[in-house]
Amino acid sequence: MEHYLDNAATTRVSDAAAQAALAAMTGGFGNPSSRHQAGARAAQALKEHRAVIAGALGAKPEEVVFTSCGTESDNWAIRGAVRLNRRVGKHIITTAIEHDAVLQPCRALEREGYEVTCLKPDRMGNITVQQVADALREDTALVSMMLVNNELGTLLPVAEVAKLLKQRKSAALLHCDAVQGFLHVPFTVGELGVDLLSISGHKVHAPKGVGALYIKSGVKLPGMIVGGHQENDLRSGTEATAQIAAFAAAVSEGVARFDRDQAYLKELKAYAVEKLTGEVAGLECIGNGEAPHILPVTLVGYKSEVVVRFLSDRGIFISSGSACHKGKPSHVFAALNLPKKQMDGVLRVSFSGENTREDVDALVDGLKQAKEQLFTSLS
Numbered sequence: 250m251e252h253y254l255d256n257a258a259t260t261r262v263s264d265a266a267a268q269a270a271l272a273a274m275t276g277g278f279g280n281p282s283s284r285h286q287a288g289a290r291a292a293q294a295l296k297e298h299r300a301v302i303a304g305a306l307g308a309k310p311e312e313v314v315f316t317s318c319g320t321e322s323d324n325w326a327i328r329g330a331v332r333l334n335r336r337v338g339k340h341i342i343t344t345a346i347e348h349d350a351v352l353q354p355c356r357a358l359e360r361e362g363y364e365v366t367c368l369k370p371d372r373m374g375n376i377t378v379q380q381v382a383d384a385l386r387e388d389t390a391l392v393s394m395m396l397v398n399n400e401l402g403t404l405l406p407v408a409e410v411a412k413l414l415k416q417r418k419s420a421a422l423l424h425c426d427a428v429q430g431f432l433h434v435p436f437t438v439g440e441l442g443v444d445l446l447s448i449s450g451h452k453v454h455a456p457k458g459v460g461a462l463y464i465k466s467g468v469k470l471p472g473m474i475v476g477g478h479q480e481n482d483l484r485s486g487t488e489a490t491a492q493i494a495a496f497a498a499a500v501s502e503g504v505a506r507f508d509r510d511q512a513y514l515k516e517l518k519a520y521a522v523e524k525l526t527g528e529v530a531g532l533e534c535i536g537n538g539e540a541p542h543i544l545p546v547t548l549v550g551y552k553s554e555v556v557v558r559f560l561s562d563r564g565i566f567i568s569s570g571s572a573c574h575k576g577k578p579s580h581v582f583a584a585l586n587l588p589k590k591q592m593d594g595v596l597r598v599s600f601s602g603e604n605t606r607e608d609v610d611a612l613v614d615g616l617k618q619a620k621e622q623l624f625t626s627l628s
Contacts, residue, residue, distance in 0.1 A: 251564040252608040256452075257399055257429060257543055257599035258568055262495065263454040269498035270456060273491040281488055282479065291490055298497035302461055305500050306446070307437025314462050314480045315493055319428040319449030320350040321473075322462040323393075325484075326445040327354040329470040330391045330422040331363065337420045338388020344368045344376050344405070345584040346398050350447075351426055352580070355393070370584055374403040374536040381410050382417075389421040396430030396441070400581040400597055401545050402538025404434065411442025422468065428452055428460075432503040433542050435511075444468050450492065454601070455499035459492035510602040514541035517600055521609045529616045535582070535595065542601065547587075548594040548616065550625040556596060556616070559623060565615045568597045 273294070279287030281295045296310070303310040316322045331341065343355055345367045355365045366384045368376050381392065392414065394405050407425050414421055424445040430436060431448040438446055445468065450459040464470050470483065477485035518541055525532050525546060535545040548556055553569035560567060582595050598612065
């Protein structure tokens with residue numbers, strides 16, 4: 250039996266999402282831009298799917314543009330925002346614990362002459378509004394801050410930063426990477442006060458290959474892809490109707506079970522903390538991340554990559570951090586300035602509503618075996 254505890258990397262596609270994709274591919278396969286009835290049906294379905302995503306965000310349907318993934322949404326938001334705000338200045342504020350989908354575009358912009366202020370977290374992974382206030386300048390064109398950190402589960406003060414920008418009468422646009430926050434913590438785009446917000450399908454039981462970017466009404470973000478008139482001339486190319494249908498189905502399910510999942514995941518995470526810290530000697534929790542689905546720990550004295558492989562061989566799947574690192578040291582945990590032995594043993598456990606206490610028990614047993622059979626690190 251396998252025990253999948255790496256849901257922050259990706260989630261299983263739900264049955265409803267898979268069925269919606271199949272129906273779109275085999276029945277409603279018309280091109281939404283075609284003028285015949287099959288095209289009209291596909292266009293109507295696309296309209297309905299957009300309304301589902303928008304409703305979950307508390308947005309207007311016309312404020313939601315479909316993309317291929319969260320990374321594309323982040324890249325477009327960042328590059329589009331600074332281009333739109335080019336007369337404001339060339340200063341960007343972000344944090345050292347953002348996903349690389351945000352940090353890499355910011356570094357590329359640095360090479361193009363922009364100045365990036367990268368806010369450092371405290372040892373618990375927290376970023377404060379005061380840090381943003383201290384960094385904010387008249388030439389700040391963009392603030393990009395994630396809602397939930399993908400490795401720590403830390404919630405960042407996005408709504409408070411929005412209020413700060415308004416109080417300061419700043420012209421800076423506010424972008425939020427909400428890939429790990431969407432359908433995991435409660436929010437609407439209105440409550441956050443953001444101008445741009447990125448989400449991804451495969452983190453919420455939809456397939457890989459679909460995401461969305463919220464663009465607040467009145468924000469004239471430059472288009473990303475030209476060559477057609479899809480997505481209100483913002484992202485040309487025939488829409489990925491099957492993935493979008495699946496995305497909407499998964500989101501509908503997620504909205505319906507949101508309160509139940511919140512309570513269940515909080516309880517499951519608390520159970521995991523109790524079992525892991527109580528039964529696995531030397532294991533420590535990292536930070537105090539509030540997100541109910543992400544639990545970072547460290548097995549002090551052991552190499553995380555070795556532990557992950559050991560567990561994988563026994564059908565227990567966790568990660569040593571973001572899947573995007575592919576074995577490289579995590580910049581997120583590095584930003585916490587953890588002692589090397591803690592840093593070497595970092596592991597991320599991440600849940601979905603499909604996980605059970607049996608999964609946690611299997612992880613505990615697996616880590617106990619790892620401690621018995623693996624050599625400790627010499628570092």
